[in-house]
Amino acid sequence: MSEMLHAQNVAKSFTLHTQGSVTIPVFEGVEFMLSAGECIALTGESGSGKSTFMRMLYANYTCSQGSIKVFHDGDWLDITTASPHSILEIRKRTLGYVSQFLRVIPRVPTLDIVAEPLVALGTDRKTATDKARDLLTRLRIPERLWQLSPLTFSGGEQQRVNIARGFIADYPIMLLDEPTASLDAQNRATVLALIEEAKSRGAAIAGIFHDHETRDAVCTGSFDVTSFKVGAND
Amino acid sequence: MTQMNEPLLRVDNLTMMYGDRVGCKDVSFELRPGEVLGIVGESGSGKSTLLRSISAQQEPTKGTVEYQTRIDGVRDVYQMSEAQRRLLMRTDWAFVHQNPRDGLRMNVSAGANIGERLMAIGDRHYGNIRSNADSWLGKVEIASERLDDLPSTFSGGMQQRLQIARNLVTSPRLVFMDEPTGGLDVSVQARLLDLLRGLVHDLNLAVIIVTHDLAVARLLSHRLMVMQQGKVIEHGLTDQVLDDPQHPYTQLLVSSILQN
Amino acid sequence: MEQTVKNPADGAPDYNFAYLDEQTKRMIRRALLKAVAIPGYQVPFAGREMPMPYGWGTGGVQVTAAVIGPNDTLKVIDQGADDTTNAVSIRQFFAKTAQVATTEKTAEASIIQTRHRIPEKELREDQVLVYQVPIPEPLRFLEPRETETRKMHALEEYGLMHVKLYEDISRHGHIATTYAYPVMVDDRYVMDPSPTPKFDNPKMNNMAALQLFGAGREKRIYALPPYTKVKSLDFEDHPFEVQTWEDECGMCGARDSYLDEVILDDQGNRMFVCSDTDYCAERQEAGHRGPQHHDQPLGTADRGKAAE
Numbered sequence: 001m002s003e004m005l006h007a008q009n010v011a012k013s014f015t016l017h018t019q020g021s022v023t024i025p026v027f028e029g030v031e032f033m034l035s036a037g038e039c040i041a042l043t044g045e046s047g048s049g050k051s052t053f054m055r056m057l058y059a060n061y062t063c064s065q066g067s068i069k070v071f072h073d074g075d076w077l078d079i080t081t082a083s084p085h086s087i088l089e090i091r092k093r094t095l096g097y098v099s100q101f102l103r104v105i106p107r108v109p110t111l112d113i114v115a116e117p118l119v120a121l122g123t124d125r126k127t128a129t130d131k132a133r134d135l136l137t138r139l140r141i142p143e144r145l146w147q148l149s150p151l152t153f154s155g156g157e158q159q160r161v162n163i164a165r166g167f168i169a170d171y172p173i174m175l176l177d178e179p180t181a182s183l184d185a186q187n188r189a190t191v192l193a194l195i196e197e198a199k200s201r202g203a204a205i206a207g208i209f210h211d212h213e214t215r216d217a218v219c220t221g222s223f224d225v226t227s228f229k230v231g232a233n234d
Numbered sequence: 235m236t237q238m239n240e241p242l243l244r245v246d247n248l249t250m251m252y253g254d255r256v257g258c259k260d261v262s263f264e265l266r267p268g269e270v271l272g273i274v275g276e277s278g279s280g281k282s283t284l285l286r287s288i289s290a291q292q293e294p295t296k297g298t299v300e301y302q303t304r305i306d307g308v309r310d311v312y313q314m315s316e317a318q319r320r321l322l323m324r325t326d327w328a329f330v331h332q333n334p335r336d337g338l339r340m341n342v343s344a345g346a347n348i349g350e351r352l353m354a355i356g357d358r359h360y361g362n363i364r365s366n367a368d369s370w371l372g373k374v375e376i377a378s379e380r381l382d383d384l385p386s387t388f389s390g391g392m393q394q395r396l397q398i399a400r401n402l403v404t405s406p407r408l409v410f411m412d413e414p415t416g417g418l419d420v421s422v423q424a425r426l427l428d429l430l431r432g433l434v435h436d437l438n439l440a441v442i443i444v445t446h447d448l449a450v451a452r453l454l455s456h457r458l459m460v461m462q463q464g465k466v467i468e469h470g471l472t473d474q475v476l477d478d479p480q481h482p483y484t485q486l487l488v489s490s491i492l493q494n
Numbered sequence: 495m496e497q498t499v500k501n502p503a504d505g506a507p508d509y510n511f512a513y514l515d516e517q518t519k520r521m522i523r524r525a526l527l528k529a530v531a532i533p534g535y536q537v538p539f540a541g542r543e544m545p546m547p548y549g550w551g552t553g554g555v556q557v558t559a560a561v562i563g564p565n566d567t568l569k570v571i572d573q574g575a576d577d578t579t580n581a582v583s584i585r586q587f588f589a590k591t592a593q594v595a596t597t598e599k600t601a602e603a604s605i606i607q608t609r610h611r612i613p614e615k616e617l618r619e620d621q622v623l624v625y626q627v628p629i630p631e632p633l634r635f636l637e638p639r640e641t642e643t644r645k646m647h648a649l650e651e652y653g654l655m656h657v658k659l660y661e662d663i664s665r666h667g668h669i670a671t672t673y674a675y676p677v678m679v680d681d682r683y684v685m686d687p688s689p690t691p692k693f694d695n696p697k698m699n700n701m702a703a704l705q706l707f708g709a710g711r712e713k714r715i716y717a718l719p720p721y722t723k724v725k726s727l728d729f730e731d732h733p734f735e736v737q738t739w740e741d742e743c744g745m746c747g748a749r750d751s752y753l754d755e756v757i758l759d760d761q762g763n764r765m766f767v768c769s770d771t772d773y774c775a776e777r778q779e780a781g782h783r784g785p786q787h788h789d790q791p792l793g794t795a796d797r798g799k800a801a802e
Contacts, residue, residue, distance in 0.1 A: 017482030018489055059471065061478040084457045084471040085266065105431060105453050106424035120435075317649045339636060339657070346660045353660065354653025360663055360729040382664045 003071065004173050004204035005057065007032040010066035010080075012049075012056060013230075025230035026052055030066065032223060034173065039195060039205040041219040044226040050208045053225050054175050057206065058097045059087045070094060070173065092120055096171030098179050102150055102158045110136070110153075111146045114164045121169055128168070135164040138190055156182045167194050174198060176207035180214050192217050240302065242267050242408060242440050243288070248297035250280075250287050256464035257283035261297070263459065263469065267407060268438040272455030272472060274445060274487070280464035281444045282412060288442065289329055289410045290319050301408070324354055328401035332413035334393035337400070338385045344371060344396055345381040351404045370399040374429060391422035395429065402433065411443040415450055427453055448491055452476055460484045512559040512592040518542055522560035522715070526706060529717035534679025535647070536630050541713035551584055552710030554607050554626035561622060561706070562588065562605055567595040569603035574611040574752065574769030581609075600772050610673070612694040614751045614773040617703035619720060625688045627709040630716065632676045632686040652684050655727055663732055672737065678725045685716060685724075692726065693736045693752045699724040741766040744786035746777035 010030035015023045026049050034040060042050045055061040057068060059079040069076045072094040079087055091097070096117075104113050111132050118128035136146060139160040145153065150161040159182050166174070176195070180188045195218045198205060206223075209215040215222070241264035250257035258280035265271055273281045286292040288299055290311045299311045304326060311319055323329070331337040338347055348367035349357075357363050368378055374395035376388075385393050394414065401409065414430070415423040431454060434441055445451050451458055451472065458475040460468040460483065468481040479485045510516065518540075525539035544552040562568065568588050572581040576598040584607060585596045597603050600613040607624040617623060633643040636654045646654065655676050662670045675692035679685045687695060688707060698705065698718060705718040718724060728734040742749045744756075744765035751773055753766040765786045768774035783789060 014478075015480075017485045021482075055477070060473050062474060062480070085269070087471055088456055103452070105428045106421075107428050316645075320649060320651065342636065342657055342661050343664055345664055346657045349660055350653055350657050352653075353656040354651065358656070358728075358730050360660060361731050363660065364664070 002036045003033060004036055005032075005034040005068070005070050005206075006076075007057065007068045008066055010056065010068060011064045012052065012061065013064050027225070027228045028065075028230050030225075030228040032057075034204045034206055036172070036202045036204050037199055038220040039199055039207060039218050041215045041222040042206060042208050043215075043222050043224045048226045048229065050225050051177060054177055054206065054208060058091070058095065058175055060097075092117075094172050096166055096169060096174040098163055098166030098174070098176045100159070100162075100177050100181065102162050104150065106151050107149050109147045110141065110150045110161055113150060114161060114168055117165060117169045131168055132164065135168055136161075138194075139164055140187060140190070156184070156187070159183060160187060163191055163194070167198065170198075170201060170203070172203060174203050174205045174207075176205065176209075178208050178210055181210050188214065241265060242269075242302050243442075244298075244300040244308075245288055246298045246300070248284065248287055248294050248299065250283050250292065250464075251295040256280070258287065258461070258464045261459075261466055263466075265408075265440050265442065267440050268434075269457070270434060270439075270441040270443065270455045272443050272445060272451035272458045273461060274448060274451050274458060275461035276446060276487070279461040281461050283464070284461070285410055285412055285442065285444045289327065290323060291329075304407075324351055325404045326406050326408065328404075328406040328409040330394075330397055330401055330409065330411040330414050332416040334385070334390070334397045337397040338393060340384065340386050343382045343384060344376070344388070347385060347396060347400045348403050351400065355404065366403065367399075370403050371396075373402075373433070374399040375425075389422075391418055391426060394418065394426060398430070398433070402437065402439075405437070406439070408440045408442075411441060411445075413445055413447075414443065415445070415447065423450070430454060448476060448488065460487065509591045511564070512562050512588065513545075514542060514556065514559045518556075519560045522556055525715045526557065526560065526717060529706070529715050530704070530719050532683070533718055533722050534677075534683030534685040534716060536714045536716045539713055539715050541710055544710065546583070546587075548711040549628065550580060551607070551609055551626040553708030553712075553715075554609070554624050554710075555584060555587065555708075556710060557624050557706050557708035557715065558588065558605060558607050559592075561624070562592055562594060564592070564594065566604045567597050567602055569597050569600060569606045569772075570608075571606065571611055571613070571770075571772075572609045574613075574754075575771045577771065598772055599776075600770075608690075610689050610691070611752070611769060612690060612697045614748075614768070614770045615776075616697075617701060619702045621703040623701075623703050623705045625690075625705065625707045627686070627688040627707045627714070628711070629674075630686055630707070630709040630712055630714040632674075632684050647683060650682070652678075655684050656729070659727060659729065659732075663729070669728065669732055669734070675734075676727050678727060679718060680723050681725075684727070687724075691737065691752055692734075695724070695726045695734070696736065739766060742784055743768045743774060743777075744784040746774045746782045746787075747784040748774065748777055748782070 007030055011028040013023055013025040015021060042053060044050050052061060056063055063080045067078045068080050069078050070090055072090045077086060077090060111129060114132035114136060115128040118131060119125055141157060141160055150158050163179055180191050243265040246262050248261040249259050261284055275281045287294040293312055300308050301311050303309050345364055345367040348370050349363040352363050352366060368381055371378060371381055376392055376395060385396055388396060415426055418426065443454055455472050458472040459466050460475060462483045468475055468484045475484060476488055479488050522539055525537045529537045541556060544555055546552060570581040570585040572578040575581060588594055589596050600615045604620065605622045605624060609626045631643055633646055633654055635658055637643050659669050673691045674686055674689045675695055677685050677687055677695060687698060700721050702720055704720055707716045726734040739753050743751060743753055745767050748768055751768045751770055754769045755764055755766055757764050
């Protein structure tokens with residue numbers, strides 16, 4: 001299995017300037033590796049920093065120390081030092097992310113939002129839209145909603161739109177933040193199938209899953225962030 | 235691909251002083267084709283001063299603004315002759331004002347407003363100018379039958395969209411925007427944001443957008459510069475700056491937003 | 495060198511020749527020379543108060559005063575006519591202050607001061623045409639800032655002129671501007687030809703006579719040297735056209751001159767006559783007759799008759 005992402009000696013702390021400049025250390029000495037075709041569950045109790053770590057892997061959060069290298073276009077790039085241009089390129093073509101929050105411009109139809117990552121990659125609009133239809137159908141978003149903005153949807157529907165958008169492009173690396181959190185059994189099964197398909201095409205996946213069943217069903221391994229909490233080994 | 239990586243605009247150590255008072259100080263950055271740079275900060279932080287200095291409207295006290303022109307290669311915009319600079323400003327550049335009244339001619343029709351830049355570069359075929367104006371009206375989602383109407387009969391949102399059409403008709407590569415969604419209702423803002431994002435993507439526009447609205451900055455810009463007291467205090471990937479701000483002022487700014 | 499003119503007949507005080515003092519005339523001539531050297535460019539000059547109100551041709555009068563000499567023959571027309579109040583008073587002004595010969599005949603004049611018309615008869619190299627100009631700046635319609643319009647002239651940024659013409663076509667289906675129709679001078683400066691009808695624009699092009707423009711209120715002078723290229727602005731698909739009339743001149747039958755409409759009675763009867771009174775009179779002397787001419791046999795002058 002080829003290595004796709006490698007975090008070495010990563011540390012993270014937050015300095016809260018608005019609250020008396022108190023510094024809150026989160027992690028230190030994190031070593032993490034992700035290879036093609038595997039799905040690693042990030043584990044740790046609530047508040048242990050799973051989401052924080054995932055955001056660091058996406059370069060959404062900065063690192064205080066260490067490196068996170070991503071295999072992008074045949075080269076290893078360190079996202080902790082890469083230029084914004086490079087990070088945007090990496091996110092566009094290599095690194096996919098399904099967040100828990102849907103952040104879109106109001107008024108834009110759901111179909112366009114889902115198709116957008118493919119369009120950005122240069123796929124023609126028709127092909128991208130066709131694929132968006134397939135995914136929305138699989139995720140049971142009624143067709144009558146496709147031309148509406150997802151901001152008017154229920155939480156579960158928004159989550160599924162987010163998943164469709166996250167899975168439309170075949171990213172070599174995917175980060176999934178609680179992709180099944182508010183889904184019913186049928187839709188959860190669909191998401192699991194999507195993850196399996198991604199794995200089998202060789203995607204390297206890291207995910208946060210709130211329930212054991214999901215984790216057990218798709219994950220090839222797990223990574224406990226708690227062991228890298230500052231003070232964990234004291 | 236190499237051209238994509240060459241900066242379209244390079245700002246180096248730009249400083250604007252008003253006597254002893256700092257307008258903006260030591261600002262440096264590069265902008266590539268198709269890239270959207272947001273400049274945020276509170277009123278008086280120097281963002282509008284910076285925008286004026288970059289967009290050749292106010293010569294800075296110090297520093298340079300270099301632009302990759304279509305024919306002459308990289309030129310310092312303040313070393314160009316006034317004629318060249320003004321030509322650049324009305325062809326390859328565009329400026330979208332917060333108040334559409336500052337960017338439109340209110341006493342001539344929508345069609346003439348859009349056609350003006352075409353006529354300024356020598357287009358002398360009425361029919362072509364008119365059909366071009368009509369097609370741009372469509373691109374900014376204004377009905378064709380309003381082509382001969384005065385902008386004063388338009389709503390604020392329509393005026394702003396007309397201003398955008400008027401600016402983009404010459405296919406500029408660099409667009410400056412000063413609080414483009416400033417005076418608009420929230421629902422109208424959304425439509426404009428959507429439109430802008432589509433145009434930026436489809437036309438591969440490089441944009442420098444000044445806004446005090448962090449939500450607008452998040453949705454439109456790739457990179458973000460945070461200004462305070464005339465200086466850039468934080469500069470980086472938009473979501474990184476907004477979600478993991480490092481500077482005390484940015485943290486204050488981000489934590490001051492009302493969540494919805 | 496001071497020339498004074500005495501008017502013993504009416505006991506008027508002594509005037510310097512042509513009213514203005516010699517220093518002022520020299521200043522105006524310098525402005526005129528500059529204007530001639532840069533065709534179509536508006537030259538500021540230190541305009542003087544004249545013994546007539548602004549709007550009555552003070553700019554043209556100052557230009558005429560600066561170029562007129564004792565041997566000149568002056569003709570003054572207002573909307574083509576020699577006998578309107580404005581024309582008569584200006585003619586009298588120079589007759590009195592310069593004691594020059596005056597005429598109503600275009601061919602006999604060496605200087606013609608005009609408001610709103612160019613004579614129909616072709617002018618010669620030994621003639622000077624002086625225009626009275628109310629608003630010299632053609633760009634002001636869309637750009638009120640003087641600093642900006644000057645810059646636009648300097649940098650040849652004339653797109654705005656076509657915005658005005660575009661507006662005309664979009665509103666009226668054709669270029670509806672009929673007077674003060676903007677022209678491009680010598681492929682360089684856009685110029686307001688003063689409120690002459692656009693019918694006269696083609697006459698400005700390549701004219702043998704020197705054309706001088708004076709704006710009194712705004713204190714600007716501009717000029718067209720003899721044989722200067724003057725092109726009316728237009729669009730490729732809406733080319734410049736002059737007015738045409740269905741009718742002929744009721745008096746002289748002319749079909750090639752600019753016609754004024756004259757309402758004859760309360761029933762709406764009307765006739766058209768040449769705006770250029772000298773041209774019309776000359777044609778009538780040569781035997782040309784229009785349908786409303788008094789010499790016409792009865793029956794062919796129905797409308798004219800109804801007016802009597």
